[in-house]
Amino acid sequence: MPLTDTALRGVKPASKPQKLFDGNGLFLFIAPSGTKSWRLKYRIQGREKLLTLGTYPQLSLKEAREACAAAKKQLNGGTDPSAEKKLKARSAQNSFEAVAREWHANQTPGWTARYAEDVLERIDKNIFPYLGSRPIADITPPELLSVLRKIEARGAIDQAHRVLGICSLIFRYAIATGRAERDTAADLRGALKTRVVTPRAAITEPEAIGGLLRALDDFPGTFTVKAGLQLLALTFLRPSEVRLGEWSEIDFEEKIWRIPAKRMKMRLDHMVPLSSQSLEILRDLHEVSGDGRLMFPGLRSPEKAISDAAFIAALRRMGYTKEEMCAHGFRAMASTLLNEQGYSADVIEKQLAHNPREKIRGIYNRAEYLPERRKMMQEWADYLDTLRLETNQKKPHAREEA
Known part of the structure; x- marks a missing residue:
């Protein structure tokens, strides 16, 4: 019944x-x-x-x-429904999305949370909707290229290249785990539109640098953002390395900012010698945010740092366009002028935290060139003060008259 x-x-x-x-x-x-x-x-x-x-x-x-009824229909057609179910389950495990998420989970422990989120977002939005359910071993170069063309059509050429690079890593992981035999993405080398590499905007003329520093002195925004920009100019750090700074990293006695590898782009510990000018800014900043963990807390929550757009917004508020100056531009400013002034290229590169030629050597010698860097950083800070105080020169930006 x-x-x-x-x-x-x-x-x-x-x-x-x-x-x-x-x-x-x-x-x-x-x-x-x-x-x-x-x-x-x-x-x-x-x-x-x-x-x-x-x-x-x-x-x-x-x-x-x-x-x-569906299973009975399969039986009538000579197909074993149990075997078909197992085949579909295996296909799901071998789909591009399944392999990609597995690869991503394996890589995440070595990445910052922000980078891990960015990588997953790129493939989630651009690849999964079109190829996510396809068995990774069956995806052909023309199929992948067709999807990447959709990114190009939006004018996001650099994004298309980045997504292609991520796909290549996923295919190589699939090969290593026995779910694919070749890197389909590698066959698309040269197939995408050429990336137009635009240098980050940076002010490198001494007179213009003086104008920028004076405009920064008069910045009408929060002291936290102002201090962050000043430290960008004095320390050569990347914007994220400054704004995510924690007070536990600052040693006022030894005049050193020790940044752990997990916060550095190259995943190596980095030491920043602090000039007297940097220490003065940090002491003033400590009066504002020293009770918390973060050096640059946001206005809404002391446990969240200021936005990654805060420094850019401040430069725009000061009147500097994206063609003139960006937050990353302080690094190019320092590198350009210090090289012109004859400082050792190795010392400059070490201070910029660029990947050392011998990575292992860099890991075991975090204090490399520290005496030379201490001297250079203090002389750089003094040089910036000189440029700031040269008010008798013609101001390069009309905004300073406002």
């Missing part, structure tokens, strides 16, 4: 497993634990087999009958 929803709702688990048959081999298996699962008993090639369709009540009686 066919089952009814009323009968199913009223059945209780017993000390032994129960089977309630509906017909056509379909029955509800009730375990002593109370779990109820739909199963289909069928024969193929002379052998009796069982196929689990789903659990009740997640899979209703009506849905179980429909699944039963």
